Amino acid sequence: MSHDQAVPARIRLAWGASTDRGRRRTTNEDSFLADHPLFLVADGMGGHEAGEVASAAAISAFLPLVGNPTLSVDEVREALSAAKSTVFAIADALGSGAAGTTLTGVAVTEQGGSPYWIVINLGDSRTYMLADGVLEQVSVDHSLVQELIESGELEQSHAGVDPRRNVITRAIGAGNQGEADFWLIPANTGERILICSDGLTGELDDAAITMVLLEETGAQDAANRLVHEALLHGGRDNVTVLVVDVLGTATGESDPETAKTAVGDDYSDDTYPREQLLAGG
Amino acid sequence: MTGVEYVSGDWHGVVTSSAVALLPEKIAPGLSARVWATLEKGAGFSGLLDVLTEAYGTSLSSFPSFAVVAFDGDEARIAVRGPLTVEVIESDGTALQSIGGDRVTTWNESVVVAPRSITLIVKGVTASAEPLMMSSGVVRCSRIDTVLADATPDAERTWNAESDRSPSRAATAVSVGPPEASIENAEETAIPDKGMTVPGEEETLADPLDFEPSTDESPSSNYDDLWGATIATSVESAAVRPLAEDDVPDAATPASARQSASVVSPPILPVAILPVTRAVAAEQAPLAATMISGIPAFGVPSAVAPASASQPHPTEHNDHDGETISVAQLQRMQTTEVHAATPVASAGVKPAGKIILSTGDEAILDRTVIIGRRPRATRVPGNQMPHLLAVPSPLQDISRSHVEIRVEGSHILAQDLDTTNGTILRRVDEPPIRLHPGEATMIANHDVLDLGEGITVTFSGLS
Structure with a gap:
């Protein structure tokens, strides 16, 4: 399960990034990193420049990893740990325990010779995956509203208007010790990853986002369009959008079993029913 | 110009x-x-x-x-x-x-x-x-x-x-x-x-040529309390993420809402502590009666630290969809020590055995293993990343993430991940049973899981 750093990435990507401070804010506290193999968005908080500094610092901690063909979970965790230290130091230096940031996004990794995504999340920025025309929110918000939904105290349909929707329960810094959630997800040709700050999801619902992602074939065009649509729909918060397209994948030749399993999976993820196994047992 | x-x-x-x-x-x-x-x-x-x-x-x-x-x-x-x-x-x-x-x-x-x-x-x-x-x-x-x-x-x-x-x-x-x-x-x-x-x-x-800027309606005016030059606000209000709409009262700073007594906060950030799910710092607690407004009294000394034995680890509530097993199931398994919400991290735990796949792949059961056609790990802490084992399934009988095997203390649990075609447990001297989707089943040494298409998982070296 350990990946081989020397093996070139068996994945070809195209990506686009766009950010805007929005129509109501005077500063843009979002930061992002979009370069192989890392695609991250950080939404800073804390006010009075603390947010900008915190989000930029968190992103900076991942810069040394840029250029690697793939990354391991441990490498991402170590960078995250460095990000936390930096943000906490900034909070101390600013004398503001409020300095903090969200962080979400993907890193290219490999599992058994096949390209995978490491998805990481802390806070309420989001990572989505569009496959076969269907948008799936991969990350799960660390927000009060999300917790209320999961505990059954709030309906999903009311989440967008709940006055508590901006209360996040985990972050880097901001006096928070919360741990990041991780996902490991197979990367398939034709998939599109969307990483965004809540300035996008606060203005556009999933259906509108899906429509734009399906209409705009270029990754940069899609990122621009989503930011512009968020501005049109109010632009009440900073908005940052990364769009990453999987142009092609290959599986490891050194692992024939895994290579076999990947064949045909890129375009069909359905599991086909068969006769009841128990009939024979 | x-x-x-x-x-x-x-x-x-x-x-x-x-x-x-x-x-x-x-x-x-x-x-x-x-x-x-x-x-x-x-x-x-x-x-x-x-x-x-x-x-x-x-x-x-x-x-x-x-x-x-x-x-x-x-x-x-x-x-x-x-x-x-x-x-x-x-x-x-x-x-x-x-x-x-x-x-x-x-x-x-x-x-x-x-x-x-x-x-x-x-x-x-x-x-x-x-x-x-x-x-x-x-x-x-x-x-x-x-x-x-x-x-x-x-x-x-x-x-x-x-x-x-x-x-x-x-x-x-x-x-x-x-x-x-x-x-x-x-x-x-x-x-x-x-x-x-x-x-x-x-x-x-x-007077169109009067060039004094009008700030009354300026885009920044709604947030001057946060970003303006005047910083008269308290620390906790500076932590507030402004809500998107002007008419909504200030929300609270991010706090570890579920961490209860296990919250460890730097003294600089006062955190209001509430039992169970709503520990949130709020400047003016307009959000709900569920919030406590008397912040200064609630500054949490960092000495509060470690949760008591009855306090679950803060990350556990949110994680592991399908990780929960029912009380009845637990009792059936006659395991008094296994806590559904307390997956034991791999660190420091003696390897509990291994699995051998019909493909020849093996994995040490030092942490959770997910087997499937294109397995994925969902929402786990970074230090508990499972092994992902891909198995061939030309007929696509086997689901992408088909079965999860996890280590809880000295026990091994297997769970079918709500698959289309199910997972069969074959135990020596017992008739095969189909794993209950979404429910964990205790595994004994030499048990075999059948995922279909000839893919089996054999357990070995379990105590």
Whole structure:
């Protein structure tokens, strides 16, 4: 399960990034990193420049990893740990325990010779995956509203208007010790990853986002369009959008079993029913 | 900006001291005046969007073409939509940047620093008429040339757009009268006595050449408490992420809502502690009766630290969809020590055995293993990443993530992940059973899981 750093990435990507401070804010506290193999968005908080500094610092901690063909979970965790230290130091230096940031996004990794995504999340920025025309929110918000939904105290349909929707329960810094959630997800040709700050999801619902992602074939065009649509729909918060397209994948030749399993999976993820196994047992 | 030259035409040219815009020939009544007013206030592109979305809604199909150049210090922010072009001559006088508004669904944007001149042009219109001059107002035109005599800003730039505009405005080289004097179509002008209802127009339009910025309606005003120069707010209010809408009370700072007594906070950030799920710091607790407002008394000393034995680890509640096993199931398994919500991390735990797949793959059971056609791990802490084992399934009988095997203390649990075709447990001397989807089953040594298509998982070395 350990990946081989020397093996070139068996994945070809195209990506686009766009950010805007929005129509109501005077500063843009979002930061992002979009370069192989890392695609991250950080939404800073804390006010009075603390947010900008915190989000930029968190992103900076991942810069040394840029250029690697793939990354391991441990490498991402170590960078995250460095990000936390930096943000906490900034909070101390600013004398503001409020300095903090969200962080979400993907890193290219490999599992058994096949390209995978490491998805990481802390806070309420989001990572989505569009496959076969269907948008799936991969990350799960660390927000009060999300917790209320999961505990059954709030309906999903009311989440967008709940006055508590901006209360996040985990972050880097901001006096928070919360741990990041991780996902490991197979990367398939034709998939599109969307990483965004809540300035996008606060203005556009999933259906509108899906429509734009399906209409705009270029990754940069899609990122621009989503930011512009968020501005049109109010632009009440900073908005940052990364769009990453999987142009092609290959599986490891050194692992024939895994290579076999990947064949045909890129375009069909359905599991086909068969006769009841128990009939024979 | 030291004034503009324009060439007559059909489009609406809107010129203010800090921005220039081109709008189509046919626009909503009074729109050009509203655009002028918002640009004159310094609201820039955001202000233009405010006016245009108010008039046309947010649907791109009905959204008009536009070109706008808004100056902010020595920066010019350009946005172009439709059959228009904005041409920029950079400060070195040679580089020409051309920003077109077609071939894009929304618009194109660019920011240029200290440009020498910027020209807004309607595509396909040859401007042959003699250029005329103006400093502020609305004209019918097909081309606007903005000449920036001195690219160096008069005042040092700051992050705050509001504080930055006024100095350069006084440098209006073009000597013209009030806007009326240079306006060809009086009906579309920004003349105060037209009875327009523009926010802030009274102040702005009463004397269009009065360059004092109006901050009343400035884009930043809603958040001045957060980002303004005056910092009278307390630490906890500075931590507040402002809500998107003005009428919603301030929300609380991120706090570890579920961590209860296990919350460890730096003393600098007061955290209101509530039992169970709502430990949230709030400046004014307007959110709900569920919040505690008396923050100072609730500063949590970091000594509070480790959770008591009965406190689950803070991350556990949120994690592991399908990780839960029912009480009944637990009792059936006769395991008194296994806690459903307490997966034991691999670190320090003696390997509990291993699995051998029919493919020949093996894995030590030092942490959770997920087996499937294209297995994925969902929402786990970074230090508990499971092994992912892919198995061939040419007929796609086997689900992407088919079965999860996890270690809990000295026990091994297997769980079918709600698969289409199920998982069969074959135990020595017992009839095969189908694993209950979503429920964990205790595994004994030499048990075999059958995933279909000949893929089996054999357990070995279990105590």
